[in-house]
Structure formats: structure tokens, C-alpha cells
Amino acid sequence: MNWKTFYAMLQRDGHVARRNLLPMLLQNLLQPMLLTFVFGRVLTSSGMMKTEYKNILLPGIMAISMVLSGIQAVAMPLIAELQFTREIEDRLLAPMETHWLAIEKIVAGMIQALVSGLVVIPAAWLMLGSGVHMSFDNLGLFAVICLLVALLSGAGGLALGCSIGQTQIGLMFSLVVAPMMMFGCAYYPWSALRFIPVLQYAVLINPLVYASEGLRGSLMPEVPHIPGLLVVGALIVMDTALLILGLKKFQQKTVS
Amino acid sequence: MGIAIRTDNLRKVYDSPPPSAARGGGFSFGPQRSGPKEKSKKKFEVVALDGITFEIHAGEIFGLLGPNGAGKSTTIGVLTTRTRPTQGRAFIGEFDVWQEQVKAKLLIGVVPQRPNLDFALTAREILLFHGAYFGQSARERARRSDELLEKFKLVDRADQNVRGFSGGMMQRLSIARAMMHDPQVLFLDEPSAGLDPQTRLLLWEIVRDYNRAGKTIVITTHYMDEADALCDRLAIIDHGRIIAQGSPRELKSSIPGGYLLRLKFDRLPGDLVADLQQLPGVTEVRGGDQPGADVYADRGGPLIGPIVNATQARGIELRDVSIAEPSLETLFLHHTGRSLRD
Numbered sequence: 271m272n273w274k275t276f277y278a279m280l281q282r283d284g285h286v287a288r289r290n291l292l293p294m295l296l297q298n299l300l301q302p303m304l305l306t307f308v309f310g311r312v313l314t315s316s317g318m319m320k321t322e323y324k325n326i327l328l329p330g331i332m333a334i335s336m337v338l339s340g341i342q343a344v345a346m347p348l349i350a351e352l353q354f355t356r357e358i359e360d361r362l363l364a365p366m367e368t369h370w371l372a373i374e375k376i377v378a379g380m381i382q383a384l385v386s387g388l389v390v391i392p393a394a395w396l397m398l399g400s401g402v403h404m405s406f407d408n409l410g411l412f413a414v415i416c417l418l419v420a421l422l423s424g425a426g427g428l429a430l431g432c433s434i435g436q437t438q439i440g441l442m443f444s445l446v447v448a449p450m451m452m453f454g455c456a457y458y459p460w461s462a463l464r465f466i467p468v469l470q471y472a473v474l475i476n477p478l479v480y481a482s483e484g485l486r487g488s489l490m491p492e493v494p495h496i497p498g499l500l501v502v503g504a505l506i507v508m509d510t511a512l513l514i515l516g517l518k519k520f521q522q523k524t525v526s
Numbered sequence: 527m528g529i530a531i532r533t534d535n536l537r538k539v540y541d542s543p544p545p546s547a548a549r550g551g552g553f554s555f556g557p558q559r560s561g562p563k564e565k566s567k568k569k570f571e572v573v574a575l576d577g578i579t580f581e582i583h584a585g586e587i588f589g590l591l592g593p594n595g596a597g598k599s600t601t602i603g604v605l606t607t608r609t610r611p612t613q614g615r616a617f618i619g620e621f622d623v624w625q626e627q628v629k630a631k632l633l634i635g636v637v638p639q640r641p642n643l644d645f646a647l648t649a650r651e652i653l654l655f656h657g658a659y660f661g662q663s664a665r666e667r668a669r670r671s672d673e674l675l676e677k678f679k680l681v682d683r684a685d686q687n688v689r690g691f692s693g694g695m696m697q698r699l700s701i702a703r704a705m706m707h708d709p710q711v712l713f714l715d716e717p718s719a720g721l722d723p724q725t726r727l728l729l730w731e732i733v734r735d736y737n738r739a740g741k742t743i744v745i746t747t748h749y750m751d752e753a754d755a756l757c758d759r760l761a762i763i764d765h766g767r768i769i770a771q772g773s774p775r776e777l778k779s780s781i782p783g784g785y786l787l788r789l790k791f792d793r794l795p796g797d798l799v800a801d802l803q804q805l806p807g808v809t810e811v812r813g814g815d816q817p818g819a820d821v822y823a824d825r826g827g828p829l830i831g832p833i834v835n836a837t838q839a840r841g842i843e844l845r846d847v848s849i850a851e852p853s854l855e856t857l858f859l860h861h862t863g864r865s866l867r868d
Contacts, residue, residue, distance in 0.1 A: 272628065278658035285655075286646040347646070356642040360652075360703065363606065364659035365632045526540070526609045 275366040276374055282361075283378040287343070298339035298386050302331045303393060309457065310398040321401040325490045328402060330456030332390045332489075333419065333481035337454075338447070340383030340423020341430060344375050348431030349439065352523050362524055372428055372520040376513070379424030380417075387416060404489050411498050412488040418505040419481040425509055426477065428516030432523045454478025459486065461494040477508045528584030528740050529619040529633055529710040531605065536614035538575040538600050538766075574600040575611070576766035582744060582759075587737050589757035590746040591858075597766040598746035599639055602715050605744070606636045618711060632660070635709035639716045641696035643688045649699055650675065650684040653706050660707035674702040677732070693720050701732065711742045718752060730756055750858075762858060769861045777857050784857075785826040789833065790818040790846035801836045805829060826851065 287294065310327045313319040351358035361371050395402055406412070434442050453473045455463075460483050463470035473479050484501035486493055575597050582588040590598045603609030604616050607627050616623040618630040644652050650671055657667035675684045678698040683691065688699065697720065704712060714733070718726045733756060737743050747753050753760055754774045761771040770777055778784060791798075799813040802821055807829060810822040823829055826849040837844045 272661070274661040275659050278655060278661075281658065282644075282647075282655045285651070289646075350645075354640075355645070356638070356640075357644050357646075359608070359636075359638060359642040360644055360656060361659065362608065363631055363634075363636055364656075365628050365661075366659075367628060525607075526603065 272366045279374045302335045306394050324398045324402050329485035329489050330482045334456045335390045336383040336387035337423045339386035340379040341427040343382040344379035344427025345431035376424035379427050380420035383420040383423045408488045415484040421509045425512035425516050432519035455482040480504045530584040531582040532617045534615045536575050536578040537612045539612045540572045586758040587743040589753040589760040591753045592763035596763045633710045635704035635712045637700050637704045637714045641700045656706045678702045714745045786850040787821040788848045792843040798840045805832045
């Protein structure tokens with residue numbers, strides 16, 4: 271394994287990300303922030319929602335931001351680079367096995383997902399105003415879940431980026447991303463779905479559910495949530511599956 | 527020390543439309559792929575390479591010549607780790623390209639058929655990052671990129687994003703990038719397609735220069751003159767097979783009766799045509815209504831003496847002689863029955 275090459279590619283992705291920092295942050299964070307404001311501030315302060323709802327919302331927003339930004343950071347450039355312009359060829363010819371390039375993409379996506387997730391906490395806190403009770407007692411669990419969610423978004427981005435073409439990006443958002451966000455238990459806890467049992471079990475295939483519930487459980491343990499160990503287990507399974515799928519697809523896309 | 531290259535019975539069969547790698551096609555959502563209903567029907571299959579075996583000596587300029595779709599780019603794809611052969615092996619130096627990819631990649635630089643520059647970066651950054659991928663130190667990278675930007679006349683646009691570059695500039699930058707890590711072997715896939723004549727000459731000069739430093743060069747082209755002017759040895763490819771290989775001179779002299787001598791006289795040759803037919807090495811003489819004759823023969827210059835003698839014996843004055851040497855064009859025609867442009 272050629273770490274110099276790996277590191278140089280990570281630097282390249284960092285360089286490009288820094289150059290596009292502002293648009294990237296707006297792209298990833300504006301929508302969740304607006305949602306936070308409307309649901310967490312407008313609806314709660316008008317009395318249409320209980321103040322406690324803020325505590326349910328914040329971890330969910332964080333999960334959405336992490337998953338979305340990782341997917342975007344990996345999938346979008348990848349879709350462009352795998353197009354007929356074959357921009358990625360330069361890196362495929364670098365002295366490193368091809369699958370390490372895919373792993374580098376995932377690591378770059380993970381870093382962006384973690385940055386987005388950590389930016390959300392203070393930003394949402396400011397936006398939600400008073401009445402948010404975060405607990406940092408389970409910092410270990412919180413860190414593990416953050417890493418697993420970051421890996422989820424990076425590996426998911428790889429799998430998505432290698433599966434669709436440029437013309438299908440719109441379709442990806444309406445067919446994959448939008449339902450994932452709505453049924454990802456980000457805006458409500460999983461237990462809120464108990465009145466629609468079919469849906470409650472159907473959403474378990476959605477990885478965002480575990481991201482939201484995991485972050486909720488570690489940051490706001492008093493809110494009902496799926497137990498931490500179950501979440502960690504499910505995330506590990508999903509991460510592994512997406513990683514294998516992504517690497518396989520990447521190999522197919524890059525070697526004819 | 528130069529690096530030799532060898533391929534051993536390479537075969538490549540695409541069973542689905544190739545995913546744009548070496549050939550730059552579209553995405554594989556085409557209709558060919560679907561069709562589980564018609565399982566009995568023969569599936570999509572394209573034989574791109576059909577037993578390609580050749581050897582490229584260390585330090586030579588080797589050309590792969592053939593029409594579009596002959597298999598040139600696929601061959602380059604296999605040699606540069608971008609296309610997995612269905613069968614057969616390829617070696618860069620001592621390394622099997624598919625067993626020891628990384629070691630092979632360290633030895634090669636590739637100029638693709640279509641520029642595949644990193645559009646997120648500026649020209650200088652493309653060179654700097656490329657150097658970094660190959661483990662060059664920061665100082666070495668800076669020095670080398672300055673040198674190459676200068677050499678390829680890209681200095682004034684060095685810090686601009688390459689999105690706005692013209693085709694020729696992108697091509698120049700692609701070549702500079704391939705040379706950035708000073709590879710022992712340089713692959714150029716149709717390098718002069720789309721270049722103006724002046725840039726083309728510059729390219730040839732740069733290729734020759736690089737070759738003088740002991741590097742092996744592999745070039746694909748469908749221009750006869752380019753192959754003729756640049757290459758030490760050639761392989762002519764058609765339909766995934768090598769139909770002839772050797773130096774341009776050897777190849778050309780392999781055409782039977784490949785020379786054409788066009789003669790002009792002061793009057794109609796009459797019986798002279800029959801005399802010319804008897805000369806050694808002549809395969810065909812065409813007289814016609816003009817005061818002249820076209821002599822097809824296996825030699826050029828050596829025939830002039832006998833021709834002069836024959837014309838004088840008949841009292842005819844020889845006004846003009848022009849000798850057309852056998853060209854690769856004629857060679858391709860001879861081997862395939864088709865012109866290169868077909």
C-alpha cells in the first residue's frame with residue numbers, strides 16, 4: 271500500500287473541498303437549518319408543538335446533515351469523474367491499487383460528514399433557542415456512532431456514485447434521498463411509528479433510522495430510542511454491506 | 527536503462543458495452559444490456575482483441591497503426607492497467623501488468639485519446655498533484671512543473687482552471703502531466719488527433735526528445751505519415767489482430783511490386799510497353815493514350831538505367847521520371863483490401 275499516494279489524493283480532495291467551502295456548506299446545511307428553524311423554533315414558540323420536540327429534532331437534523339453531506343461529497347464528484355470525461359483516470363493510473371482510491375474517497379467523505387455533523391450542533395442550538403437539553407455523558411458511544419454514521423454516508427456515497435449516471439441525479443434525490451429523509455426517524459423518534467406497525471418495521475431498512483436513533487440515544491437519553499448496542503450493530507452491518515457493494519461497483523466502473 | 531514491453535496472445539471480449547474506460551463511450555444503461563426475456567438469444571459480444579502478440583524493445587518508438595475500432599486503444603488499455611484482458615498476458619519490463627499493477631504503473635505515463643484532466647484544478651495544480659501521487663518531493667514537483675509548463679507553452683495560463691482551455695491546450699497539458707513523473711515508458715493514444723499542424727510538429731519533436739533520453743514510447747495513430755516519420759517499428763492492427771509488424775521500411779518493402787515509376791515520353795510509347803514489361807522486377811506496365819507509362823515494380827531507382835536504355839533503343843526521348851515509394855497506405859491496402867480511411 272502506497273500511503274504517500276493515498277495522502278496526496280486526500281490532500282487533493284481537501285484542496286477542492288476548501289475551495290468550494292461556502293457553496294458546500296450552504297448546500298449541505300441550509301435545508302436542515304431551515305427545517306430546524308420552522309419546526310424547532312416557529313412551531314414550538316407558537317405553541318403548536320411542545321418545547322420537548324426540540325430535543326427530538328436536533329439529533330435527527332444532525333443525522334440528516336451528516337448522511338447527506340457525506341453522500342454528496344462522495345457521490346456527486348464521483349458521478350462527474352466517471353462520466354465520459356474520465357477525470358478520475360489520472361488517479362486510477364497513480365501507483366496504488368484501484369480499491370484504495372475508492373477507500374480514499376470514503377475517508378474524504380467521512381471527514382466532510384463529521385465536519386458537517388459537528389457544525390450542526392452549535393448552529394442548531396443557536397437556532398432552537400432555549401429548552402434544548404443535550405447530555406454529553408455518553409461521549410464514547412456518541413463518538414462511535416458518529417464514526418459509523420460518517421462511514422455509512424461515505425460508503426453509501428460510493429455505492430450511489432458508482433450506480434447512477436449524471437442524468438439520473440435528480441431521480442436519485444427524489445427516489446432515494448427524499449424518502450430516506452422522511453422515513454429516517456429524523457423528525458420523530460422511531461417509537462412514534464408504533465401506530466403504523468408495518469411502516470415501523472419497513473423503515474428499519476433505512477440506514478438513516480439508525481443514525482437518527484443512535485445520535486438521539488447518545489445525546490438525549492431521556493427521549494425514547496432504539497437501544498445503543500442494537501444501533502451500533504445495525505450500523506456495522508449496513509456499513510459493511512455498503513462498503514462491499516461500493517467497492518465492487520467502483521471496480522466495475524473503473525476497469526473495463 | 528530502457529524498459530521493454532511484451533504482450534502474449536492478448537484477447538479481449540466485451541460481453542457488455544465497455545464502460546467508457548479506454549474507449550470513452552456512454553453509460554451502460556443502453557438497451558443491449560436488458561433482455562432477460564430473450565435468454566436463448568446470443569448476448570452482446572464484441573471481440574476487441576483477438577490474439578495480440580508483440581514485443582517492444584527498450585528505448586524504441588513503437589507504433590500501433592490501424593483504423594478506428596481496430597483495437598489500438600484496447601491494447602493500450604490492457605498495457606496501462608485500465609482494461610482487463612479476457613485472456614493472455616502483458617508485461618511492462620519484468621512486471622506482469624495484471625499481477626503487479628502498482629509496479630507497472632510506476633513505470634508508465636499515459637496520454638489518453640481524449641483529455642481527462644482533473645477539472646476541479648488549475649493547470650499547475652494538476653501537475654503538482656500528479657507529482658505528489660507519484661511520491662515526488664514538494665521541491666521536485668515545483669521544479670518539474672515549472673519546467674513542463676514552460677516547455678509546453680502553458681505558463682501564462684498555468685494558474686487558471688483547465689475548464690476554459692482549448693482542445694490543443696488540454697492535449698499539451700495531458701502530455702506534460704504524463705511526463706511529470708519522468709516515466710520510463712510513455713503511452714500516447716492518438717496524440718495528434720485534433721492538433722493543428724504546428725502543434726503536431728512540436729509534439730513529434732517532444733516525443734523524439736523524450737525518446738533520446740532512453741525512454742520507450744508507444745504511440746497509436748491512424749495517420750500513416752505520423753507512423754512513418756516517428757516510429758522505429760510498427761504493428762498494423764485490424765479487427766483486433768496484428769496483420770503486419772516491422773520497421774516502416776521493412777513493412778513497405780514487403781509489398782510486392784510496391785514501387786510505382788511514372789514515365790513521360792515525347793511521343794506515344796507503342797512497342798516500348800512490351801520492352802518495359804521484360805525488364806527485371808517489373809510486374810505491370812500500363813501504357814494508355816498519353817505519351818507516358820506507369821511501371822509497377824519491386825524496385826525503384828535501380829530500374830532507371832534499364833528504362834533509359836530501352837527507351838533509347840526505340841528512339842523515344844524520356845522526358846520525366848518520378849518514383850513513388852511504397853507507403854504504409856499501400857501496405858494497409860495490400861493486407862486488408864481496404865483503405866485506412868474506410
